[in-house]
Amino acid sequence: MPPRQPSDSSKGKAGVSDVYASMRASILRGEIAPGTRINIDAVSRELGVSQTPVREVLQRLEGDNLVVYSPGRGYSTTPLLDLPALRALFEFRLLVEPWAARSAAVDRLANPAAALEKELSAFRAIMEVGGELRQDLVAHDTRFHDSILAAAGNPVVRHAFAQTHCHLHTFRLYPADIDGAITVAEHSAVRDAISACLPDQAEQAMAEHIRNSFYRFSQAFEGAEDLPPLEDSGPPRRHIVD
Template sequence: MSRQDASTAPRTQPKVAAGEVYSTLRDSIVASEIPPGTRMNIDAIARDLGVSQTPVREALQRLEGDNLVVYSPGRGYGTTPLLQLPELRSLFEFRLLVEPWAARSAAVDRLANPSDTLDRELEAFERRVDDRGDLRQDLVAHDTRFHDTILGAAGNRVVQQAFVQTHCHLHIFRLYPADVDGTVTIAEHRRVWEAIRRCEPEAAEEAMADHIRNSFSRFAQAFDGDLPPIDPAGASRSSKARVVR
């Protein structure tokens, strides 16, 4: 190894380890293998994963950015509580304001139309469903890629960044495995994809709005009692008010 190689190797290894630690901890938190409100002992995590404390600290800082862990002075890191119903409703009201618009914007006859990318994503996830394994992490990843692709195709980076910062996919999938085998999600995603592929903006907007409302109903099953559906008009007004504030 040259002198230059020898000097760079030690600096790159912790980054790789931190990424692996981050993915491992994130998946465990989303799958509720690490319950909400659990103290994250850095030394214990490092021992369990066979790494030093440095990549664990870096991973926890990234998870704090995802709002999956919180740091308290004197206590250290701990996993964040689950979303409560008002928070879940607010999140889906925001989605109902943003994502139907994004689907409508993406359903255009131009090179930015993301239908080919969405088709490949759906086919890849359907193959995973056919394997009949544990789909929880795959469903989170598929849902994230599908919706992020549509938001990206809409071409508004400010809106896309605001959506990314909600980390909605990571948080809602902690509540309840609402679509255990993924078939409902595939059917609803395909309806959105077909409208975008056909360049039908109104149909794409409607399909996405239906998907968001249905998703809210599924995830709201984590809470007791009869829950009213999201009102699209009310969602738009309340979400706009929150954005302005």
């Protein structure tokens, strides 16, 4: 007897993608609480699928640094990013993304200016109508930066950047609404420099954007604990910032 319709979903095939999207959304919304152990069969029963795809999804989520695995203890959600982790993440971005912006500005054939402008226009249109801005801002920011990384022409760098899932983690860290206007302005500056094929200016604009973004996100840490968080925890490796 074939088990017809294992769940009430429209398609007969439940699909791993749905389970992945559902669990990732649950973690990002904070419904599971950071640091909590995840019960596999509870999730499988809740989603109406078996334990096998849930395990597979958890392994993929481990690659996204959203869950951690302890041998014999199962999977747990990772704690939220603390300030040093946020610093490390943005230092990596500062290492990679200005280089990518410079590379994208130099190469005329693969210049992503058109795609960037299209992305910016679309988000400006969304900003006009308002409503659920945070989701759209994250999506726009992800696509904008990925376009530049893609234009840089190095698949290894692009993959390494994508694997950090920086937008995913910063979004998880700061679920409050952010003013998208500042982001759009800084993105426009980056786009202008890339469109004009000015490598130095593009590199500088991107570095400035990342620094400002770090300051904005670090201010979200317990109100306004200390204003300049780059100075108190940083060893002398300053040459990247300068």
